[in-house]
Amino acid sequence: MSDEKRTHDVVVYGATGYVGALVAAYLAEHAPADVRIALAGRSAAKLETTRRELPERGRSWPLIVADATDEASLEALVTSTRVLVTTVGPYARYGLPVVGACARAGTHYCDLTGEVLFVRDAMELVDKTARDTGARIVHSCGYDSIPSDLGVFLCHQQAAADDAGELTAVGLVATARGGFSGGTIDSMRAQMEAVGADPALRRVVTDPYALSPDRTAESTQAQPADAPLPGRRGSRGMWTAPFVMASYNTRIVRRSNALQDWAYGRTLRYQEVMGTGRGPAGAVAAAGVTAGLGLALAGMSFGPTRSVLDRVLPAPGTGPTPEEREKGWFRMDLDAATTSGRRYRAVVSGPGDPGYAATAVMLGESALCLALDGDRLPARAGSLTPASAMGEALIDRLRVAGHTYTVSPA
Structure with missing residues (x-):
């Protein structure tokens, strides 16, 4: 038309x-x-x-x-x-x-x-x-998932312009201030319900190349864990914890690579984590986020506990107040390594509650x-x-x- x-x-x-x-x-x-x-x-x-x-x-x-x-x-x-x-x-x-x-x-x-x-x-x-x-x-x-997707694309562009070779590893540390809406929770709930009803779908969701246009053409090299243990990562030396969106964003980045004929690199290893701060306070926060995320995902995975969470989590159609949206922000720090040995750092950031x-x-x-x-x-x-x-x-x-x-x- x-x-x-x-x-x-x-x-x-x-x-x-x-x-x-x-x-x-x-x-x-x-x-x-x-x-x-x-x-x-x-x-x-x-x-x-x-x-x-x-x-x-x-x-x-x-x-x-x-x-x-x-x-x-x-x-x-x-x-x-x-x-x-x-x-x-x-x-x-x-x-x-x-x-x-x-x-x-x-x-x-x-x-x-x-x-x-x-x-x-x-x-x-x-x-x-x-x-x-x-x-x-x-x-x-x-x-979900422009900062991750365009951040890695930006690293690839610069490496290509510098004739620095392909990307071999990219690590992203996400920091943000913001809230969750009922719509986001509802989407998480729907996927958890589907996975719970069909164990075969769990294998799809956990496959790092689940969104590849040609799964058989992907590298056999193992990808980093979606939910790593707390530790210090990234150029800013922050304590980090699992990032709730990593298991989705990483699949989008890998799909982008494949859709562009693996221009980033056939063996690119990509991981996302959440920054929780520096020093002892950052370490404590990393441990707390790791435990809390594990409990929340476990609770969403089972019908009885999911129904309890439904009573306390935001309902669809709701979200942060205008004041909360205005006070929010997000920042993604990316560290990229290339086949030539050159390294790059990228920053993707913006004002306002990230999800809204x-x-x-x-x-x-x-x-x-x-x-x-x-x-x-x-x-x-x-x-x-x-x-x-x-x-x-x-x-x-x-x-x-x-x-x-x-x-x-x-």
Whole structure:
């Protein structure tokens, strides 16, 4: 379908949800004036309420009523726009019909998923169709997993520019201030329920190359643990603990490498950890985070304890207050080694609660990048990642939006 027949450049699907409203507000304030934007969701009344609360420019945007369970409404939605941004999760529950509709229509797509099983199912379902229609289906365009994905991409770019060889090892230390929303918890819950119901899915989730487009072509070299013991790592000498998002982000980075013909390096070893501080206090915090994360994941894995946690964890549609979002921040420090022996350090950081304020920037700019920067994007379609779909063009946008992306020799 030609772009001339589409009435919108970007549609935010799930605009009445917590994160969807944040993305819509970001676009209302920062999208170029000539970009045609619409809001979509299941309830016309809720869409009206969301629109009234947007910055002035967004209060005149068209509204589209669509439901992931209604094929006709989905088809009408995706054929009306060049890019669909969706925050409707858990994606394993609601996302596959949306991805499929976009792939068939040749509509570019971006989401916020952090669900290994959903991305695996989506890539198997739509990759060939999307390549045939030219649709870029881009998963994980928020804190899951843009800082990780683009940070490693940046290290690769600099090593290539310096003729320093391939990357052999990259370690990322994440530090942040922010909260969790009910939507994030709901996605974690959905994946835990699926793994609990089918032991074979546990093997998929724990496979470090679970999202590879060609699992048989991957290196047999062992990858670092997703949940290492506390220790000191990284150029800043911090105590570290397991990072809750590592088991997802690492798969996205490895998928990006494979989608680019393993340009980073066939034997690249990649690991993410969470920084907890220096000195004795950092060591105590690392031990506490390690124990707490283990208990939380164990509790989410079993029905009886999961139902108890449901009573105390945030409900879907909730999240940090505006004041909490404003006080948040994130920083990723990456240390990269190359086959030539040269080393690099990269920093990816930004203001605002990482999962919400900063994520709204990342997802909003991803949508604008797909809609406006086609001449700068790799000639690649199908089931993609932020780095493989948008790479340098998205880094440039995020820098202008106030995020930091730097790399230098170590």
